Amino acid sequence: xxxxxxxxxxxxxxxxxxxxxxxxxxxxxxxxxxxxxxxxxxxxxxxxxxxxxxxxxxxxxxxxxxxxxxxxxxxxxxxxxxxxxxxxxxxxxxxxxxxxxxxxxxxxxxxxxxxxxxxxxxxxxxxxxxxx
Ligand code: ADP
Ligand code: MG
Numbered sequence: 001x002x003x004x005x006x007x008x009x010x011x012x013x014x015x016x017x018x019x020x021x022x023x024x025x026x027x028x029x030x031x032x033x034x035x036x037x038x039x040x041x042x043x044x045x046x047x048x049x050x051x052x053x054x055x056x057x058x059x060x061x062x063x064x065x066x067x068x069x070x071x072x073x074x075x076x077x078x079x080x081x082x083x084x085x086x087x088x089x090x091x092x093x094x095x096x097x098x099x100x101x102x103x104x105x106x107x108x109x110x111x112x113x114x115x116x117x118x119x120x121x122x123x124x125x126x127x128x129x130x131x132x
Contacts, residue, residue, distance in 0.1 A: 001109035004062035007031070011099050012065055015108065018095055019069065022081050028125050029067040036060045042123060051104065058104055066124040068117075075117055078110040 002015055012031075020026070034042065039059035046052050071077055083094025087106055090097040100106035111117035 001067070002065035003105065003107055003109060004058065004060075004064055005101055005105040006099050006107040007065060008062045009099075011107070015095055015099060016065075018081065018098075019067075019078075022071075022077070024069040024071045024074065024078065027068045027070050028121070028128065029065065030124065031063050031065050032124070033063050034060045042120070054104060068121045068125060075111055075114055079112070082108045082110045 002012055006012065006015060016026070036056050039056045040047070040052075043052065043055055043059065046055065049055075069078065081095060083090030083096040083100075085096075085106060086103045087096045087100035088103075090100065095108050096106050099108075111120050
């Protein structure tokens with residue numbers, strides 16, 4: 001996912017370019033807006049964390065780009081490409097190093113396991129057949 005700050009700042013194209021150049025194939029993609037409730041559902045796993053309410057507000061503050069990406073070893077390679085959650089710790093050459101503004105507004109999301117990639121893909125694209 002490309003998060004609201006990065007979309008609003010006009011960084012969608014640059015981020016997609018980095019993703020494609022790293023060898024990921026875009027299998028499904030859309031520009032959409034999450035409600036506070038849907039954002040909360042997406043980040044349900046963090047509901048006990050102190051930043052959860054702010055995170056919901058931020059993730060529903062503007063349009064996001066959701067995409068399903070394909071590559072060998074996609075989850076691990078994508079996590080490497082996006083960099084650490086906190087941009088101050090993100091390595092040079094990562095998407096977050098380049099585009100993240102803070103630990104919250106950190107430009108992109110990447111699934112943390114194959115299982116969650118499946119769940120998150122369905123969250124945005126259930127009922128569509130383009131990525132089958
Ligand atoms: P990641 O996105 O790297 O998988 P997490 O799953 O830990 O990181 O957190 C989900 C999202 O919640 C982060 O990408 C970020 O937007 C936000 N977040 C995480 N930790 C904090 C924090 N300490 N303060 C504010 N927001 C946070
Ligand atoms: Mg995470």
